[in-house]
Amino acid sequence: MACGSHFETGNCVCDILRQIADAQSDVVTNECTTSCEQSINDLLGGTLPAANDLDTVPVILYCDCEPFKGFGAPTGTTGDLGSFGNVVGSFFFRVKSVDDNCCTVLELLRDPNDNNDNPDSPADQSTDNLEATGICITVNVNCFCHITCLPAISAL
Template sequence: MSCSNCSDVESFGGGHRNCVCEVVREIKRIQDAATNNDCNPCGFTCFSEPLGGLVSPTRNQADTRVFTLLTKDGTPFFSTFLDENGPDCDCVSVFFRVNDFVDDCCVTLSVLRPLNTQKQEVDLLNEYGTGLNLRKLCKVRHFELTGTCITVDLRCFCGINCIADVFLDVCD
């Protein structure tokens, strides 16, 4: 998805509302209504229901739809998080969970720690620590809550990519 003016994007429901905002609102609704159903024959989109619909088959409990946001130039939005192992340079993530809407299109997101198949943290930074190494995104298979939250205006983004439905044992 690309757009020239993200604050005036035609949404899927008609009118001039922000499409990323509407998708995140729907993810929040799906997370809030999470149930443990055994089957979802639908495809894999951000609108797949129930929560767990991005996993095939949906036989495991899920309480989070993990997603990434794309900036106006198409690059992944990232945030830092406080690493309990102390200050280091690998505390960057592009993976988020929606917590709550602050207003119509501003949300509080949990920053999720990217983990590999052995559930070890994946350092997403390039060798100089100055930007993202997009190839490292392919190593991410699991996620963990970091305890860090960020509030963003969804009108600043032009794309969203739903990654996975996972169980993070979130205490809403």
């Protein structure tokens, strides 16, 4: 019997991790202070006293073990049709929608006071005041291998 073969998901790493999680379940508590589950609970008002003003769980997605950076441009400030502002990048996203095929619309989140339009990593991008930008991209989330959820915020 191979390690992790009890689960037989077709993914040996997943099978092994499930086997480890099951073995640890009696020893390790499942209370993470920062996790996707915790952020969703906070957003829904489950644990924070002032959770009712939260509207966003910021996420970082990973492709090939590297953080994914999305790019887009805000609508131009001149009011001219077809004009747009400088192209900006962000590692932080707000999920807008997900269809049955995992085609997902993500909105770039940025700190309006961050003058770095093209950060090299999530650690280089300011998260002091993440806000919705109105810049949305469409991605196939089947292409991602990892997600990090940050604590829920008010981004509007």
